[in-house]
Amino acid sequence: MEVTLAPGGASRLDKALHEALSDQAPELSRARLQALMAEGAVTRDGQAVMAGSARAAPGLYLIEIPAPAPAEPQAQDIPLTILFEDAHLIVLDKPAGMAVHPGPGRTDGTLVNALLHHCAGSLSGVGGVARPGIVHRLDADTSGVMVAAKTDQAHQALSKLFAAHDIERAYIALVRGAPRPERGRVETRIGRSQHDRKKMAVLTNGGRVAITDYALEGVWGPQERPLAARVRCTLQTGRTHQIRVHMASLGCPVLGDPVYGSGAPAGAVREAMAEAGLGRQALHATVLGFVHPVTGERLRFESALPADMAALQQALTKKIA
Incomplete structure (x- = not known):
């Protein structure tokens, strides 16, 4: 998305861009523009502009808006080290570097993505659409043993064990x-x-x-x-x-x-x-x-x-x- 700012407009860059885009992209709030700037997604004449509070300089601005993330995690064929599995649950050895579930800045490559592929529809929905089967978590950079639930019955029972x-x-x-x-x-x-x-x-x-x-x-x-x-x-x-x-x-x-x-x-x-x-x-x-x-x-x-x-x-x- 391109927009040209002329001299003499609003003093703040985020405000100037918001006003200039009000007809072309009314869904882009000033807060969203600020976030895009912080991510380096707004450039002026090829140079990234990071601060929305900076004075608006005239010129051609390019705003790269990332594609929306899928509402639900997608199944991905990611290898898993499985220690135990039956119809009710799965125990695995999570490697360091793998997040347990999607979150801000990480929409794929997670344990949930891998489980959705491996379990092929047999995964507890108690954790919600973003965290199916997840009973407990390890930090992304902590490795080791985890259990996930394949049925709602197992999920609820395991959750009680963890709570107790x-x-x-x-x-x-x-x-x-x-x-x-x-x-x-x-x-x-x-x-x-x-x-x-x-x-x-x-x-x-x-x-x-x-x-x-x-x-x-x-x-x-x-x-x-x-x-x-x-x-x-x-x-x-x-x-x-x-x-x-x-x-x-x-x-x-x-x-x-x-x-x-x-x-x-x-x-x-x-x-x-x-x-x-x-x-x-x-x-x-x-x-x-x-x-x-x-x-x-x-x-x-x-x-x-x-x-x-x-x-x-x-x-x-x-x-x-």
Whole structure:
């Protein structure tokens, strides 16, 4: 879509474009134009203009409006590592980098897209059109074991198990430093950060109770001041980013965490991360156990460390005595 602004119009660019497009594209609000600018989708004479508050300069503006995203996720033939499957549910080992369901900025390539193809119409609709079958989530850059429901009956029963915390869930985290004491329980309240609404935080008031049991499984560096450690975390609750927030609250954030990993690790640790090619938080859901919601069978699944975290452990051992 093209529009030409003449000299002497509205002073703000977003206002000028909105007025100039009022007949051609009345559906484009100023807020939508601002969002398109922030995405680099508005150019003037071939150069991106990013700020709607900037003074409107005369010239030819090109506005690229992306095609609307489909209302419902589309089935995609994406390989899955399946640990268990029957008529009621499916347990799989999610790779790092795969989002669980579509969201802002990510409309495909998710676990939901893969499940829609694999299950071919047999997937619980309780989660809604955007999240069919999804009972719980892992962050996109957290790998490991997950369960999804194929029937509404299984979905509702699994949801009750998760709500009652009657699920065995253990994670392996590679962290900066090491927690003290070596074994313990972190019990806090977690909610949205008052300073950054995109982050979670430990709160004094509000939020929800969050409980993580942890145990130190190994350290790299001096015992009195380790540079990095392997920690097993067992969830007693399941809050958003719970382990990442709790480890950071202990002063040992998960290595590679772009959100909660404040402060750089030691040089040898950084070198090990680079050698291992770690491009995400070093967090892996290693155990998932529960009672089958239909058959009553006790199920328990384990997933070995993925290649990048295993390589990081080897690199840490090689570089740090």
